[in-house]
Amino acid sequence: MLHKTETKEIRGQWIGFIYDLQDKICKKLEEVDGKAVFIEDEWQRVEGKGGGGLTRVIQNGNVFEKGGVNTSVVFGGVTEKMRSQLNISPPRQLAGDAGKEPAKWFAAGLSLVIHPLNPFVPTVHCNYRMFELYNEEDRLVDRWFGGGTDLTPYYLFEDDAKHFHQTYKDVCDRFDPLFYPGFKAICDNYFVNQHRDNERRGIGGIFYEHQRPGEIHDLDFWMKFGKTCGEAFLPAYLPIVEKRKNTVYTEENKHWQEIRRGRYVEFNLIHDRGTLFGLKTSGRIESILMSLPPTVRFEYNYQPKPGSEEDKLLQVCLYPREWV
Amino acid sequence: MLHKTETKEIRGQWIGFIYDLQDKICKKLEEVDGKAVFIEDEWQRVEGKGGGGLTRVIQNGNVFEKGGVNTSVVFGGVTEKMRSQLNISPPRQLAGDAGKEPAKWFAAGLSLVIHPLNPFVPTVHCNYRMFELYNEEDRLVDRWFGGGTDLTPYYLFEDDAKHFHQTYKDVCDRFDPLFYPGFKAICDNYFVNQHRDNERRGIGGIFYEHQRPGEIHDLDFWMKFGKTCGEAFLPAYLPIVEKRKNTVYTEENKHWQEIRRGRYVEFNLIHDRGTLFGLKTSGRIESILMSLPPTVRFEYNYQPKPGSEEDKLLQVCLYPREWV
Numbered sequence: 205m206l207h208k209t210e211t212k213e214i215r216g217q218w219i220g221f222i223y224d225l226q227d228k229i230c231k232k233l234e235e236v237d238g239k240a241v242f243i244e245d246e247w248q249r250v251e252g253k254g255g256g257g258l259t260r261v262i263q264n265g266n267v268f269e270k271g272g273v274n275t276s277v278v279f280g281g282v283t284e285k286m287r288s289q290l291n292i293s294p295p296r297q298l299a300g301d302a303g304k305e306p307a308k309w310f311a312a313g314l315s316l317v318i319h320p321l322n323p324f325v326p327t328v329h330c331n332y333r334m335f336e337l338y339n340e341e342d343r344l345v346d347r348w349f350g351g352g353t354d355l356t357p358y359y360l361f362e363d364d365a366k367h368f369h370q371t372y373k374d375v376c377d378r379f380d381p382l383f384y385p386g387f388k389a390i391c392d393n394y395f396v397n398q399h400r401d402n403e404r405r406g407i408g409g410i411f412y413e414h415q416r417p418g419e420i421h422d423l424d425f426w427m428k429f430g431k432t433c434g435e436a437f438l439p440a441y442l443p444i445v446e447k448r449k450n451t452v453y454t455e456e457n458k459h460w461q462e463i464r465r466g467r468y469v470e471f472n473l474i475h476d477r478g479t480l481f482g483l484k485t486s487g488r489i490e491s492i493l494m495s496l497p498p499t500v501r502f503e504y505n506y507q508p509k510p511g512s513e514e515d516k517l518l519q520v521c522l523y524p525r526e527w528v
Numbered sequence: 529m530l531h532k533t534e535t536k537e538i539r540g541q542w543i544g545f546i547y548d549l550q551d552k553i554c555k556k557l558e559e560v561d562g563k564a565v566f567i568e569d570e571w572q573r574v575e576g577k578g579g580g581g582l583t584r585v586i587q588n589g590n591v592f593e594k595g596g597v598n599t600s601v602v603f604g605g606v607t608e609k610m611r612s613q614l615n616i617s618p619p620r621q622l623a624g625d626a627g628k629e630p631a632k633w634f635a636a637g638l639s640l641v642i643h644p645l646n647p648f649v650p651t652v653h654c655n656y657r658m659f660e661l662y663n664e665e666d667r668l669v670d671r672w673f674g675g676g677t678d679l680t681p682y683y684l685f686e687d688d689a690k691h692f693h694q695t696y697k698d699v700c701d702r703f704d705p706l707f708y709p710g711f712k713a714i715c716d717n718y719f720v721n722q723h724r725d726n727e728r729r730g731i732g733g734i735f736y737e738h739q740r741p742g743e744i745h746d747l748d749f750w751m752k753f754g755k756t757c758g759e760a761f762l763p764a765y766l767p768i769v770e771k772r773k774n775t776v777y778t779e780e781n782k783h784w785q786e787i788r789r790g791r792y793v794e795f796n797l798i799h800d801r802g803t804l805f806g807l808k809t810s811g812r813i814e815s816i817l818m819s820l821p822p823t824v825r826f827e828y829n830y831q832p833k834p835g836s837e838e839d840k841l842l843q844v845c846l847y848p849r850e851w852v
Contacts, residue, residue: 245829261828272828399807466820473797474807483723483798490829496790498827502820504585504596505569 211336211344215310218334218427222275222314223258225332225434229316230260230273232438236445240265242273247488254279259491263498267325267449271318272494279310282337289481306337306345313351314434315478317495318441323461324448326357326364326406327468328441329495331478332434334427349426350413353437354391356406356468358461360517362527364444365407369527371440372410372433379429380421387412392524397471404521405471409440460514463506465497472496535660535668539634542658542751546599546638547582549656549758553640554584554597556762560769564589566597571812578603583815587822591649591773595642596818603634606661613805630661630669637675638758639802641819642765647785648775650681650688650730651792652765653819655802656758658751673750674737677761678715680730680792682785684841686851688768689731693851695764696734696757703753704745711736716848721795728845729795733764784838787830789821796820 230242240262248256257276262268286309313333320327332351339345355368369388376383391411397403410433417423472479472495482492508514554566564586572580581600586592610633637657644651656675663669679692693712700707715735721727734757741747796803796819806816832838 263828270826270828399813462823469793469824469826470797470817473794474804480798489723493794493826494828496826498825499786500793500824500826502594502793502817502822502824504587504594504818505814 208342211338214423214427215312215334215336218430219277219312221427221431221434222312222332225314225431225437226258226260226273226275228435229438230262232442233262233268233271233273233318236442236449237262237265237267240268245491247491249278249280249488257488257491259488259494261494265321267320267322267445269319269321270494270498271316272491273314273316274491274494275312275314276491277312279308282306282309285484304339304341304343304345307340308338308342310336310338316437319465319497320445320449322449322451323358323453323457324361324451325445326355327465327497328356328437329354330434330437332430334430347417347423348413349415349430351430351433352387352391352394352409352411353433353440354395354406354409354411355441356464357517358464359457359513360407360520361444361448364447365520365525365527367443368407368409368440371436373528375432375436376410378432379425383412384410395471396475397467398475399470400467401522403467403518404524405468407520407527408524459501460508462497462499462501463503464517465500466502468497469500532666535662538747538751539636539658539660542754543601543636545751545755545758546636546656549638549755549761550582550584550597550599552759553762554586556766557586557592557595557597557642560766560773561586561589561591564592569815571815573602573604573812581812581815583812583818585818589645591644591646591769593643593645594818594822595640596815597638597640598815598818599636599638600815601636603632606630606633609808628663628665628667628669631664632662632666634660634662640761643789643821644769644773646773646775647682647777647781648685648772649769650679651789651821652680652761653678654758654761656754658754671741671747672737673739673754675754675757676711676715676718676733676735677757677764678719678730678733678735679765680788681841682788683781683837684731684844685768685772688771689844689849689851691767692731692733692764695760697852699756699760700734702756703749707736708734719795720799721791722799723794724791725846727791727842728848729792731844731851732848783825784832786821786823786825787827788841789824790826792821793824 234241242260242262245259247259255278257274259272259274261272263270311333313331315331317329318327330353335348336344337346353372373384376387387410388408391408392404394411395405395408397405415426417426479492508518558565566584566586569583571583579602581598583596583598585596587594635657637655639655641653642651654677659672660668661670677696697708700711711734712732715732716728718735719729719732721729739750741750803816832842
């Protein structure tokens with residue numbers, strides 16, 4: 205049975221990690237941008253709901269047209285809505301309190317989306333979180349980890365795709381050789397516009413969910429895995445930014461980027477469970493919707509020319525490939 | 529009991545009306561635009577599902593940046609999904625076949641969305657439709673009418689709001705004095721971004737649903753009401769277009785229009801039942817999503833200055849007013 209001091213220490217460790225990572229990422233992105241800086245909004249949940257977040261947003265930079273790097277540490281009572289949406293019952297008995305219903309929840313995570321100005325630099329998203337359930341007596345009854353990082357290019361550079369996937373494969377392989385193939389497939393199957401013949405929003409990466417410390421991999425393992433994945437974000441993404449940020453682009457390239465950004469909007473507003481859960485419960489709207497791209501186009505029945513660079517990108521979104 | 533020939537004749541009458549109205553509206557909008565013309569796509573439902581539609585889209589005009597005027601005539605077997613989404617059971621017994629389950633459905637309607645270039649000209653949407661249910665023996669078991677027209681200005685001109693609402697009030701009053709106040713309120717409560725403190729997407733109009741021919745108002749009445757509302761679209765909207773289309777506007781005005789168009793996207797993709805029903809069943813995606821605005825902006829926590837013209841518009845979206 206875990207004591208309050210132990211769970212408090214674990215929460216503290218994870219929270220410390222996401223705050224550090226937020227600082228590190230924002231500092232580095234500002235350096236790379238060279239012009240825009242992050243503005244910070246600290247917010248608290250309203251109507252007696254616990255916790256809040258630290259939203260940091262960068263806009264109109266040299267390199268980054270819009271981006272957000274957010275942390276949130278939130279908690280509250282388990283509602284019927286959550287029970288069905290999160291599929292919470294029946295509870296697992298981590299704490300040995302057999303039969304005890306989850307009564308309270310706790311979640312802490314970092315979530316970022318970066319929309320670069322230059323259409324040759326891909327959009328990127330990542331999210332790493334810990335979720336816990338407690339019973340009425342504040343004893344832990346369940347805990348899981350989830351997260352992922354995925355890339356949304358507007359033009360396909362195979363080298364970039366390989367570098368991005370290789371970075372995460374290397375991280376995964378240090379923990380378990382089954383992770384990369386499994387989490388890559390989950391990612392390919394998650395960021396999908398089902399209403400558009402299963403077109404993906406990008407070329408994926410890794411995604412994992414409901415990973416519970418257990419017999420094979422303990423708490424320490426999953427904490428470390430989340431941290432290592434989070435820390436891999438900068439080395440996975442920045443070399444691509446540096447390589448492409450000064451590429452000369454045309455109005456047509458920007459136009460295509462805005463068309464593809466429309467697909468990003470469609471996915472986030474129609475399908476993304478995280479976004480919809482936030483919108484339909486009591487998340488802070490502006491922090492959730494910071495993920496939407498700055499400028500977007502929706503044109504009737506826009507189709508790239510077969511064989512064009514635009515079409516090449518579309519094909520890998522329709523038919524995911526193995527990059528490493 | 530209605531015979532097949534009778535229901536066929538009724539369907540034919542309604543279909544004839546929506547095709548005529550589509551022609552009339554497209555012709556007039558092209559005249560007003562003076563540059564762009566509608567392109568037409570005829571499509572059929574796939575995988576053995578019945579019917580199809582006629583999608584007409586105008587883009588990059590002098591006056592209309594993007595717009596679609598679509599008709600669709602579709603039918604098929606009642607599925608479990610429809611049964612729950614449309615709340616179909618238990619059936620009404622229009623045809624006297626007590627206890628007979630609805631097995632087939634039929635729907636025909638016109639749907640339009642117009643996004644003008646000039647931010648002083650409002651966006652407009654309208655939709656008029658007839659829905660029918662048949663039993664296994666092709667006998668009618670239920671039929672209802674629905675529709676509405678609503679206005680989404682970017683700047684508030686009270687005269688325009690009054691003209692628009694007055695036109696529909698006049699139409700409603702010719703049929704039933706209870707219609708305008710009732711259907712205006714339904715409209716105000718439907719086009720709502722609940723995730724943004726119940727901000728409306730615009731200043732409303734009228735909206736009605738599940739109106740079944742019955743003892744008070746017969747089939748002929750509801751057919752005529754739908755027709756008259758549909759025909760009121762041009763006189764309700766065009767005088768506003770003519771009045772505002774040449775107003776000089778700044779980059780700031782266009783910027784605000786694109787921010788508000790973002791709200792339109794949020795409503796259509798997150799909340800609109802029609803859009804989501806189409807996307808999650810087997811509608812033609814490009815015909816459904818023609819409603820999305822051509823260029824859109826999403827900025828973090830954008831707030832108009834209190835007391836500004838932009839703020840005035842926002843206030844009437846937050847707190848609907850009586851215009852007539």
